[in-house]
Amino acid sequence: MSLRHAVLGLLAGGPASGYDLLRTFDVSLANVWPATQSQLYGELGKLEKSGLVTVAAEGPRGRKEYAITPEGRSELHHWLTEVEPTQVRRSDMLLRVFFLSQLERDEALTYLRRQAELAAERHERLTALGKSVAQGEDPLSVYGRIAMEWGLRLSATQREWAEWAQEQLTGRQPPAAS
Amino acid sequence: MSLRHAVLGLLAGGPASGYDLLRTFDVSLANVWPATQSQLYGELGKLEKSGLVTVAAEGPRGRKEYAITPEGRSELHHWLTEVEPTQVRRSDMLLRVFFLSQLERDEALTYLRRQAELAAERHERLTALGKSVAQGEDPLSVYGRIAMEWGLRLSATQREWAEWAQEQLTGRQPPAAS
DNA sequence: GTACCCATGTAATCAGTTACATGATTCC
DNA sequence: GGAATCATGTAACTGATTACATGGGTAC
Structure with missing residues (x-):
């Protein structure tokens, strides 16, 4: 369940669209937590439903700019400080x-x-x-x-x-x- | 697709039942390639269908002892020598x-x-x-x-x-x- | 106007986890 | 006879990958 937290972490740095996030995933998170386009859009939808992010603005071409909510920040903080990282397995x-x-x-x-x-x-x-x-x-x-x-x-x-x-x-x- | 090769690798050391393999997974492969019971039995079924293993003997309590076939050995050899390991990602x-x-x-x-x-x-x-x-x-x-x-x-x-x-x-x- | 990038979404499939279900044999 | 162990299987669900599908906007 870390993709949602990766998204929250990125949005904690500022609002972004799914497309923006996708590029960040490809560039800077690729070696740590890769994500595909379909996965990302799906996750953003779920995060919005559960109130951890909101659509802050809509732009041209159906662009939706997502922003993290206070609940989202709180969930991120909880994940960072209280959830133990899972051991890397499977090599x-x-x-x-x-x-x-x-x-x-x-x-x-x-x-x-x-x-x-x-x-x-x-x-x-x-x-x-x-x-x-x-x-x-x-x-x-x-x-x-x-x-x-x-x-x-x-x-x-x-x-x-x-x-x-x-x-x-x-x-x-x-x-x-x- | 490494579970099948893990199973082939274990069976290359001698015939075993799903139950036997499960214990080996839990004991010696747990930190490298964990597998659950349902996954294992499913994989053994698929491996048998594709001819990489056979049921060499049936024992009490419906026990099926699987053995690797020559095709299975060949697939294992191919995987060991010609398939590049995937990079460990997702930490x-x-x-x-x-x-x-x-x-x-x-x-x-x-x-x-x-x-x-x-x-x-x-x-x-x-x-x-x-x-x-x-x-x-x-x-x-x-x-x-x-x-x-x-x-x-x-x-x-x-x-x-x-x-x-x-x-x-x-x-x-x-x-x-x- | 056409190619390229921006932008989002859905469907099918696969690998893996958890839970459920069942029954035979052995040990005491 | 009851508990532990041997033994196999199925179902539901989640996370991830690949492929398909569509269309708006921009630069030239």
Whole structure:
């Protein structure tokens, strides 16, 4: 049930239309909580029905600008401070590791090498993204940087782990990365 | 579509009933790919229809023992070696970080402190679990240890990150952990 | 006027969760 | 005989994805 809170969180920063929100989801929330267009419009409808958001204005082309209500803010606050995050589960990357014993050792090594590679690529993409984003001192960029740092640390950890795992299988160092 | 591959992977290690598989899911795959009873029985039915598994034997109480077929093995191999793992997305823990600017600084700090704490607890649970599990040299325990190591590194990373994030907000060290 | 973007909505399908329902066997 | 465990299945619902459908406004 986090999509509704993602929407509330975005609307807490100012009113927006479904279309606006969709772009925000695609750009800034894509790696954390992706949402499709149909899902978004559906959720906005439900949020309005339950009084957590309202249609603040209507524009051209049937545009509806949504704004968060006090009830919406209160629900957001409750979710932020009192609801424990659910543990991230379901990694098909890790699921495969459980079954690597079904492969030849070389195939298993290739798999782990690929995971290190993918993690390194993700790390590079994030680094590039970080450089392109303005580094300010305002609250939003502080928290943006914190979220970004998570991605960096996560991808670094995955790479180190996958390299360590290769060593476990070979008993020696994996080929040095670039 | 990974549940089917999880089932194939387990059956690749030997025939089992839905009930057997369910226990394995609850015990060893719970943190990687949880599955419910109804989901499992449904999937086994579908796998049988598509010829990836067969009912090898029927026992008392309507027990059906499933075995993987050559086609099933081939599908498993394909999934292991040629299908790229999907990126793990959707972390409501991280989603909240994007909206911490809606909270008072103290509330945000409490949130981050709690995330460090949860990560530390998870790390301890895994360490305890690791000690209780036999440490052999057979392929299964090698890969089991590799998967376990991922969990350890992930929780350590989360803890370090959450502590670092607190420092970003305070400009000083967070209180030393136990 | 036509291509592109803005803008919203619905329908079908799939994966996953929770709850309900039933019954056989084994252990004590 | 009663409780625990083995064992399978179905139904209702929620969340998410993909595809379909439509039309207004703007830039050139």
